[in-house]
């Protein structure tokens with residue numbers, strides 16, 4: 222019994238999805254929803270992104286200021302972890318010049 226409890230704690234510590242706050246983001250025909258996400262400077266945030274739209278430009282997410290680029294396979298949740306270092310806005314979007322996109326507002 223004790224072992225199982227210990228393992229559960231370990232999973233929580235090791236799994237990055239549990240670090241800081243996480244936000245569920247869906248890619249629909251309208252783009253990323255929500256498109257405005259708030260975060261705190263210095264605190265990690267994980268975007269769990271699921272692309273629900275089959276035909277969309279957002280088959281990839283890019284976060285140019287963080288040098289992040291990730292494929293978004295259809296109906297599969299992809300975790301994008303970001304730790305904003307300072308207050309301001311972090312833009313994210315599709316691979317094509319942020320035509321579809323959103324912003325992380327860091328406070």
Ligand SMILES: [Cu+2]
Nearest residue numbers: 278315317320
């Ligand atoms: Cu695009």
